[in-house]
Amino acid sequence: MNLITPDFGLIFWMLIGFGILFFILAKFAWPIITKAISQREEYIQEQLDAADTVKKEMKNLKAEHHQLLQEAKEERDKILADARKMVEKMNEEARILRDKEHDARMAETKIAIQNEKMKALTDIKNEIALLSIDVAEKILSEELSTQTKQEEMISKWVNELNLN
């Protein structure tokens, strides 16, 4: 058999063999395989896309969540601040009320003290007056114990009257 002259027998069998191979594979193998591969590729692509959208959604959700959290925080802070303010206000009011009461009480006390003081002073004044009268009595009785002295006195008083 020559190297470069094609042999009829081999051509014949090659046509048959290759034909059978092509026929069977083209009918029972390639369509199934290529379809399955492309279907799987599409499926994977779909899944990837879906994962991507989910990721994006998650991102959005996260952002939303974050925002909500932020808002909640702000609200909490506000509520806290309000409460603090209210407490302060109430404290202030209470203090003012207390002060007022205190002042009122003080005023009453002061008046009472004043009254007592006045009373005491009056008492003391009366006492002093009585004492003074006693003292004056004693002094006069002392002064006018003698005749001369009484005359002197009367003369003095007469002089004084003369002057007038």
Place this chain on the structure above:
Amino acid sequence: MHYNKKLARLAIIVFSIFFALTPIEAKATEEKSDQTEEFVPGEFILEHVMDCYGWHITTINKKHISIPLPIILWDQGKLVCFSSAKFHHGHNAYKGYALGFTKETSGKIVKLSEPYTGPLEKDAVYQFSRDFTDISITKNVCALLISVVILIAIFLSVAKSYKKRPLMPPKGLQSLMEVLIVFVRDNMVIPSIGEKHYKKYLPYILTLFFFILFNNLLGLIPIFPGGANVTGNIAVTAILALLTLLITSFSGNKNYWKHIFNTPGVPWWLKFPIPLMPIVEFMGVFTKPFVLMIRLFANITAGHIIIMGFLSLIFIFGAMNPVAGYGISILSMIFYLFMSMLELIVAFVQAYIFALLTSMYIGTAVEDHSEHETEPVAIAETAQNQIVEENK
């Protein structure tokens, strides 16, 4: 799948019938001549590279161990079948048929002038003719049929696993084949033929690629069922190239033929009065597949010849001196290993080139002319879309 199973069973039955007709038994034939056979590397190599009526496995103590293959002849409306063992490696004639003994008919079957059965005389002169058709199952045919059966079995099982486990990652053989199938589809068929038409041609290109690849690889296995030089046989490559030619020509659209007979963009004086360009282009239609045929044939055959050459070196030196034979065998083995590695690459590359060029030829045949005009616009559009997307 049910019918796939049936088909596989049918294939097995056909295969077994085929082997029942050609019993694989080591036929031992006594070497008749007493003279020691001299090792002739050229004959040894050519005998391997070329086709043969029996599948020679080895020779132990001058006994040829080979698988006899059926000889089928179509002789004047009569089908003649017998086993090639009847020839006793060319020493006997059977029913008037014998292996050719002259230089021109060496390795071919000849028909003697009288239906004679028995040993051929060494020095006798026989009248013979070749007026019959030889469709014997030769070594290459046998290897080809085996590869066809194996390929069918492989891809039916792969298809089955796709059916069984849809949308699942591939497993085992399936994953090996998927890589190659996707490679053929995405790197050869789609870029050459285009998204629009490729589906129609994908099955053929896949079959072509795997047929060549598998036979190339099978040819590298030294013993049965490998070792035959199927893709290095010009008849095989000629059929493959012819199919490429036919498919290209029949899928050729108006635009393709216009390019051949009235090539646009060529000065008019190249077409008229002497149609130089049309002739050149028309020749191109045939030279392209012709080159495909020669390339595959030459590459694979050359690879086999080189490998056999390195192996022959051992015997050449061994015949001179046994020590030299052993010595050179180390070097020979290194070269043999190197060449085998190279041949592994060549096996793949040649299958790739054949399938790629075939799809490119088909691609030029089915190419739409309008595609050329819309292409730049489409590219500009996609570019614009990309920019828009990036800006987003």
